[in-house]
Amino acid sequence: MKPLQVVGNRVLRVDGKAKVQGAALYPQDIHMEGMLYGATLRSDKPHAFITIDLEEAEKIPGVVKILTAKDVTGHNHHGVLFKDHDVLCAEKVRRIGDPMAFVIGTSERIAKEALKKIKVHYQEIPAVFDPLEAMEERAPKVHGESNIVYHYKCRKGNVDEAFKACDIIVERAYKTSMVDHAFLQPEAGIAYMDEDGSVVVLAATQYPHFDQLEVAEALGLPTEKVRIINPAVGGAFGGREDITMQIHLALAAYLTGKPVKVVYGREESFYAHSKRHPIMMKYKTGATKDGKLLAMEVMLIGDTGAYASWAINVMRKAGVHAPGPYEIPNVKVDSYAVYTNNPFCGAMRGFGATQTPIGSEQQMDILARELGIDPIQFRLMNCFRVGSETANGQILHESIPLAQCIEAVKDRMFQELR
Known part of the structure; x- marks a missing residue:
């Protein structure tokens, strides 16, 4: 095999020397x-x-x-x-x-x-700052006839029937903040x-x-x-x-x-550019008594502020990642991007995939606790592996090292404790 030129090697940044020497032109x-x-x-x-x-x-x-x-x-x-x-x-x-x-x-x-x-x-004129209020018909309109910029739907299986078969169901609401x-x-x-x-x-x-x-x-x-x-x-x-x-x-x-x-x-910079979307999240997650995830229902409401920017991409990705990296046969996700009169939100590292783990991972911890199962073991029982199918129907054929990663972190944790 031909040796790799970048991976595993020390590669000089093109702009590294100029920045270190103070010669870079801003x-x-x-x-x-x-x-x-x-x-x-x-x-x-x-x-x-x-x-x-x-x-x-x-x-x-x-x-x-x-x-x-x-x-x-x-x-x-x-x-x-x-x-x-x-x-x-x-x-x-x-x-x-x-x-x-x-x-x-x-x-x-x-x-x-x-x-x-x-x-x-x-x-x-009347303004609206709460995205839930902004979704109501009577709310002041920021642009056009509706404040709802985008609605992403994901449906897999039948969550209503699946929840009937669950031994434990956890319902919680979570919220992430606007970030500059x-x-x-x-x-x-x-x-x-x-x-x-x-x-x-x-x-x-x-x-x-x-x-x-x-x-x-x-x-x-x-x-x-x-x-x-x-x-x-x-x-x-x-x-x-x-x-x-x-x-x-x-x-x-x-x-x-x-x-x-x-x-x-700095103050004008805060006014001028976009922020990370704050997202309101409602999670309902169900599992059997032996720790198998059966169903998840999620509603996400992302406040995009006064302008859309990348709201569609952000809230679509948030919806795709809402179930987390877990095999769940029955999933229902509704993800909304909503105009308000707040600072506008757009691109920030992760595009919605960084907000939803706040909800999905806390759901895993709460379910594990309620079932009396170690939270690490609970994740290993349900996490994606090669051949897993995501909530939107994607089959994962390669590069799925989550279980190995969890095992490695677990081993390191226990080494540190010892």
Whole structure:
């Protein structure tokens, strides 16, 4: 067999030396002659119609231009799956932190000073912050006619009949929290016009190809007239998969003809990017007295906040993984993604697969305790092995080392105890 080049070998990271030596170039390190500075005006209301008065702010010396929705030269929208974000909110804000205007000034101080002079009139409207309430017909609507973005269903066997045959049934509710990525490098970037008339955006991003499409669509340019350059990325974990300042920078450079730079502070970073979905989980799990799992019914409600981002992918994966890595012949899963007026949620390490073990694994512990079976042994009795069938009908043919992993951990645990 030909030796492996990476697995089992020490491989130098391409960017490792530059980062260790402090030579790596991050977006905030980039300086261009004659560049301008941008600052974003963000909503401090969760749900309101807005009107914006720029007159006083535009009089400040050093303010070059203030962009609002009317200055967007293409489509005033973006979003990885649904185009439900405004580049700059035109009529309505849907969360605290929504961008409403973008100030371009000769210095960062001037741009931020101008933000204080912009007058925003809010006509507040009812908001909804609980995803369960948001699912009700009478709830305030964040987008369109329904707050339910997505519903994933998984059905295997007959859970109603299976529960009748169970000797023990455990029903519990669990909840995970919204989590921020808190990467080391807050968002920063710079945009400029190239010699051939292309807009160039330098920003730390996870999806430069998506950014190119979204910038081009918002500016009304062909994609070949937009370049995205990815400098060093100071952490991401999913938090840089959505647009933050890229379109604002591109539009500012396009309209002024000059380089424009933005650096977010930590507080603005919290407002700007997505979070991990908090998920409400209801579990009902049944087993026989000898420890065989027979049935599981799960309802998941994921709060995607004001925008969908990757909600469909996240809540589908959460639904797929809700039963855990266990052979259960009868399964019913309903997984929902729901709009609210909370901060929006999207990609974060694991895409829904990290939240559901909070529920499924506690169910295993409680069942084992109620049955008087060692929780490790209970898992070994029911865990996936080669040939197992998942709840959605997938047959696992290879790479199923769960039992070996549990055994290894058990042996190590007992060694430590001794």
